[in-house]
Amino acid sequence: MIQQVKPPEIAISHLDHLWFQVAGTLCNLSCHHCFISCHPKNHNFGFLTLEQVEQRLLESVALGVKEYYFTGGEPFLNPDMVSILKRTLDFGPATVLTNGTVFKEPWLESLREAEQQSVYSLEFRVSIDGFTAETNDPIRGEGTFDRAMRGVSKLVKHGFMPIITAARTWPDSEEQTVISNFLAMLRSHGYERPRLKILPTLKLGEEENRSCGYRDSERITSEMMEEFDTSQLICEHSRLVTDRGIQVCPILLEAEDAKLGETLQDSIRPYPLSHGACFTCYQYGSICSNPSSGFSAIES
Amino acid sequence: MKTTLALFGGIYNNYLALEAAIVDEKKRGASDIYCLGDLGAFGPHPDRVFPLLQENNIQCVQGNYDDSIGNELENCQCGYTDPRDNYFAQISYDYTLANTSVPNRHYLKNLPKEIRLEIQGKRVLLCHGSPRKTNEFLWESTTSTHFLERLASDFEADVLVGTHSGIHWQRSLSGGRAFINVGVLGRPENDGRTDVWYTLLHFNDAQEVEVEFVPLRYDHQRMAAEMTEQQLPQEFIDTITTGWWSTCLEILPAKERARGKF
Numbered sequence: 001m002i003q004q005v006k007p008p009e010i011a012i013s014h015l016d017h018l019w020f021q022v023a024g025t026l027c028n029l030s031c032h033h034c035f036i037s038c039h040p041k042n043h044n045f046g047f048l049t050l051e052q053v054e055q056r057l058l059e060s061v062a063l064g065v066k067e068y069y070f071t072g073g074e075p076f077l078n079p080d081m082v083s084i085l086k087r088t089l090d091f092g093p094a095t096v097l098t099n100g101t102v103f104k105e106p107w108l109e110s111l112r113e114a115e116q117q118s119v120y121s122l123e124f125r126v127s128i129d130g131f132t133a134e135t136n137d138p139i140r141g142e143g144t145f146d147r148a149m150r151g152v153s154k155l156v157k158h159g160f161m162p163i164i165t166a167a168r169t170w171p172d173s174e175e176q177t178v179i180s181n182f183l184a185m186l187r188s189h190g191y192e193r194p195r196l197k198i199l200p201t202l203k204l205g206e207e208e209n210r211s212c213g214y215r216d217s218e219r220i221t222s223e224m225m226e227e228f229d230t231s232q233l234i235c236e237h238s239r240l241v242t243d244r245g246i247q248v249c250p251i252l253l254e255a256e257d258a259k260l261g262e263t264l265q266d267s268i269r270p271y272p273l274s275h276g277a278c279f280t281c282y283q284y285g286s287i288c289s290n291p292s293s294g295f296s297a298i299e300s
Numbered sequence: 301m302k303t304t305l306a307l308f309g310g311i312y313n314n315y316l317a318l319e320a321a322i323v324d325e326k327k328r329g330a331s332d333i334y335c336l337g338d339l340g341a342f343g344p345h346p347d348r349v350f351p352l353l354q355e356n357n358i359q360c361v362q363g364n365y366d367d368s369i370g371n372e373l374e375n376c377q378c379g380y381t382d383p384r385d386n387y388f389a390q391i392s393y394d395y396t397l398a399n400t401s402v403p404n405r406h407y408l409k410n411l412p413k414e415i416r417l418e419i420q421g422k423r424v425l426l427c428h429g430s431p432r433k434t435n436e437f438l439w440e441s442t443t444s445t446h447f448l449e450r451l452a453s454d455f456e457a458d459v460l461v462g463t464h465s466g467i468h469w470q471r472s473l474s475g476g477r478a479f480i481n482v483g484v485l486g487r488p489e490n491d492g493r494t495d496v497w498y499t500l501l502h503f504n505d506a507q508e509v510e511v512e513f514v515p516l517r518y519d520h521q522r523m524a525a526e527m528t529e530q531q532l533p534q535e536f537i538d539t540i541t542t543g544w545w546s547t548c549l550e551i552l553p554a555k556e557r558a559r560g561k562f
Contacts, residue, residue: 123554
């Protein structure tokens with residue numbers, strides 16, 4: 001008989017990063033490596049309204065949240081998205097993860113004005129997975145490279161410096177060449193000081209079909225947690241607001257045990273690290289935060 | 301009665317800026333001088349910093365760099381997440397570790413993680429990055445006010461003082477409390493000026509704290525020449541002579557990055 005080993009639990013030290021699943025699981029693209037299977041007909045999770053986000057922002061003040069992140073699906077499919085970001089900048093720094101393909105000029109004008117009036121940064125993270133249409137489009141869909149680059153150009157024109165994020169779908173041996181070519185491509189599109197963040201792929205959702213998912217051995221054990229810097233794990237300092245309540249992290253959206261409560265305060269409790277994706281987070285750390293968060297900390 | 305403290309962080313081996321700061325701070329009436337950590341990095345001749353601190357009775361908090369050099373760790377624990385940032389950080393770390401004497405390493409190893417003071421009824425907490433993490437970056441544009449309120453309450457301080465990020469700023473908090481990033485002496489602030497910055501805190505009888513950020517001129521040309529002579533990277537030397545950062549850029553949030561040149 002195989003004995004089930006209880007996974008180690010992780011406590012949240014402080015709610016630094018509050019994530020919002022602001023567009024639910026709805027996306028205008030159907031990327032092959034999407035870790036939550038978002039696509040144009042996936043209504044599994046719904047949009048968050050401005051009122052719902054505002055309620056959580058108010059709730060977050062007492063908990064001392066440091067930064068706010070918005071993801072989906074594609075956040076800019078949510079008709080309240082511009083208002084949501086503007087309201088968030090009254091509370092703290094905001095980061096939105098987007099595929100860059102649906103921006104409208106008036107939205108960016110309005111957001112630029114709001115950012116200039118705020119003490120806080122508004123960060124755009126635009127997902128592009130190859131430095132040419134030939135390498136990007138087989139993953140993200142036909143025509144998406146040109147559409148995303150038009151989005152990047154619009155952001156740059158409005159004075160933003162987006163962080164371009166790419167999931168690592170190339171061999172490690174090609175890393176330096178890919179990065180150099182990526183930066184050159186961005187400069188050739190008028191983005192003179194490009195910012196680039198490379199992410200590991202997560203073997204969940206659509207990517208699970210592509211890469212056959214995680215092996216049983218790819219799990220965190222109690223031994224692995226000894227002397228490990230737990231601040232590397234997103235669930236150690238983050239929670240996710242969805243239309244169904246508060247969940248543990250943006251990666252495990254669809255996991256059955258991911259929901260931790262109805263309020264932010266309810267969600268401040270330990271979580272068992274039982275998933276394969278927890279193993280990726282353990283291996284790579286800080287995959288969801290911005291570089292400026294610098295999550296590789298030593299304790300005072 | 302008014303009490304004036306002078307505070308700075310990030311000397312980064314820039315002993316010429318440190319010399320100039322001490323003279324300037326005394327001239328402006330500082331009764332005590334504090335360094336908030338990261339004595340090494342970036343510049344030349346690490347051992348030239350220590351006698352200046354000790355002769356002038358400057359108390360220091362331990363920064364991540366000091367913890368690394370003191371304990372002879374493999375890297376500086378600066379908290380960078382980008383490969384290029386880490387590449388340049390490692391060059392300066394290897395140089396600083398190799399050129400810091402054993403007694404000075406011992407001094408760094410034994411520095412306190414924080415210093416607490418009580419001045420004119422105010423509880424003052426000096427730390428490096430934040431009171432909870434030595435190498436936490438608290439940037440002006442990515443740190444919410446309610447997060448700072450929480451830190452001030454949790455750590456029972458009226459005046460929270462840190463450095464680490466390399467750019468000075470301040471935020472007023474409820475109940476007359478405040479957070480202050482004092483800036484660094486070791487390199488300019490990515491603003492196209494060759495000045496570096498320190499901070500004066502003026503405490504008065506009315507339990508008010510006035511924050512004065514002070515730009516400091518020093519012999520930056522001599523610093524650049526000594527860095528060249530020590531074969532430190534041209535990218536570091538350019539920062540000293542132009543005031544623009546050309547390394548450690550990816551750690552900057554959008555607003556702070558946009559204000560720079562690179």
